[in-house]
Amino acid sequence: MASRAAILPKLSIFKIAIDGPAASGKSTTSRYVAHRLGFMHIDSGAMYRAITLKALRQNIKFESHNGISHIINLAHNSSIQFATTKPIGSSGGDNAPQTMVYLDDEDVSADIRTMDVTRNVSFVAAIPEIRKVMLAKQRGYANSTNIDGVVMDGRDIGTVVLPDAQLKIFLTANANVRAMRRYEQLKLKDKKVVFEEILRDLEKRDKADLERKVSPLRKAIDAVVLDTTTLTLNEIVGKIIEMTNKLRNNAAQLSEVNSQLNELTKRTEI
Ligand SMILES: Nc1ncnc2c1ncn2[C@@H]1O[C@H](COP(=O)(O)OP(=O)(O)O)[C@@H](O)[C@H]1O
Ligand SMILES: Nc1ccn([C@H]2C[C@H](O)[C@@H](COP(=O)(O)OP(=O)(O)O)O2)c(=O)n1
Numbered sequence: 631m632a633s634r635a636a637i638l639p640k641l642s643i644f645k646i647a648i649d650g651p652a653a654s655g656k657s658t659t660s661r662y663v664a665h666r667l668g669f670m671h672i673d674s675g676a677m678y679r680a681i682t683l684k685a686l687r688q689n690i691k692f693e694s695h696n697g698i699s700h701i702i703n704l705a706h707n708s709s710i711q712f713a714t715t716k717p718i719g720s721s722g723g724d725n726a727p728q729t730m731v732y733l734d735d736e737d738v739s740a741d742i743r744t745m746d747v748t749r750n751v752s753f754v755a756a757i758p759e760i761r762k763v764m765l766a767k768q769r770g771y772a773n774s775t776n777i778d779g780v781v782m783d784g785r786d787i788g789t790v791v792l793p794d795a796q797l798k799i800f801l802t803a804n805a806n807v808r809a810m811r812r813y814e815q816l817k818l819k820d821k822k823v824v825f826e827e828i829l830r831d832l833e834k835r836d837k838a839d840l841e842r843k844v845s846p847l848r849k850a851i852d853a854v855v856l857d858t859t860t861l862t863l864n865e866i867v868g869k870i871i872e873m874t875n876k877l878r879n880n881a882a883q884l885s886e887v888n889s890q891l892n893e894l895t896k897r898t899e900i
Contacts, residue, residue: 644669644779644878645772645794646870647787650801651836651847653808653815655858655866656783658726659801662867664714664781665727667874671714672771673729674784674791677764678755679742680733681705685754686746692753701754705763709734712771743819749831752838755785761844765791785839788850796877798853799870805833807859 646663648656657673664671684704691697711732731739741747754760768791772780782791788798803811809829816823839847849855854873856866 643773643777644796644874644881645792646779646781646874647792647795647798647850647853648781648783648801648870649785649787649789649799649847649849649853650783651803651805651808651839652832653812654801654803655811655863656801657729658863659858659866659870660781660783661714661727661729662863663870663874664729666867666871667779667781669779669781670712670771670774670777671727671729672712672768672780672782673731674764674768674782674787675751676712676729676731676739676742677710677767678751678760679747680710680731680738681708681760681764682747682751682754683738683742684708684733686750692750698757701757702759702763705760710767711735740819743816745831748835752835752842756838756842756844758844768792785847786845788853789848790845793850796881797870797873798850800849800853800855801858801866802855803858805829805836808832 644667646660646669648660648663650656657675660671660673663669681701681704685692685697685701688700688704690700690704692701709732713730713732715728715730728739730737731742733742768782768787772782772792774780782795784791788795788800806829809825809832812832813823813825813828816828836847856869858866861869
């Protein structure tokens with residue numbers, strides 16, 4: 631007789647998928663959630679940005695046939711790693727937990743956020759072969775055996791990368807609010823930024839991400855929508871932690887019932 635354990639879910643790596651348009655708060659929210667839960671944070675957008683940075687550094691002609699093959703080659707032969715630093719305090723700003731990004735062992739956390747990379751990343755992210763290479767890496771991180779859980783943010787995490795995620799969140803916010811947040815964020819880093827330019831770039835990128843053929847930005851049918859236009863970062867993080875704790879408790883209870891049922895089944899078989 632088949633054991634009931636085979637048909638009931640077991641406790642496994644807890645996966646949280648956070649998707650949404652540009653500057654909706656995905657990576658900041660994910661960093662705090664991951665930090666509070668002791669999970670790993672994977673910023674999948676940073677991976678597309680890292681490959682774009684590498685291609686720009688090599689002066690690859692993006693839209694040419696040769697250029698695309700070259701970028702695909704780069705993706706196959708690049709190592710991208712993440713490391714999370716602990717916050718000094720518990721509030722936002724400079725004390726926020728940071729997710730560092732390493733490209734071929736070089737810290738590129740700042741270099742991948744330049745306007746040049748931002749303007750070209752949607753093109754790179756729309757190349758199907760690049761997405762295949764990133765998908766394999768992303769699933770690899772999520773299934774690392776030494777972690778309790780992972781928070782991965784991007785555009786297609788709930789729909790394509792981790793369709794089995796126990797919790798899926800879709801963050802949204804009004805485009806003007808998103809552009810203003812990105813403007814404030816870049817201004818802090820002494821970047822020469824113009825709000826109208828940021829808004830235009832953000833809308834252009836949203837359109838490209840929504841309309842591309844492979845893995846476009848979509849809300850998974852089982853995702854919970856959280857609108858960050860009016861909710862603070864703390865409120866958003868709190869809601870996600872609360873949902874996660876409930877789901878983990880339910881899973882733990884289910885696992886307990888499951889082992890009791892197995893025990894009973896064994897005794898009945900004897
Ligand atoms: N709920 C929120 N309310 C106000 N500001 C937020 C909120 N969530 C994120 N932010 C801020 O908005 C900016 C963009 O957030 P970020 O996490 O980089 O977005 P994304 O990863 O979606 O591009 C950051 O400066 C961040 O601190
Ligand atoms: N899972 C993902 C993550 C990001 N991308 C693409 C879409 C975005 O334009 C770029 C950069 O993503 P990123 O999340 O860093 O961008 P923003 O922080 O929202 O400006 O990568 C994607 O296609 N799939």
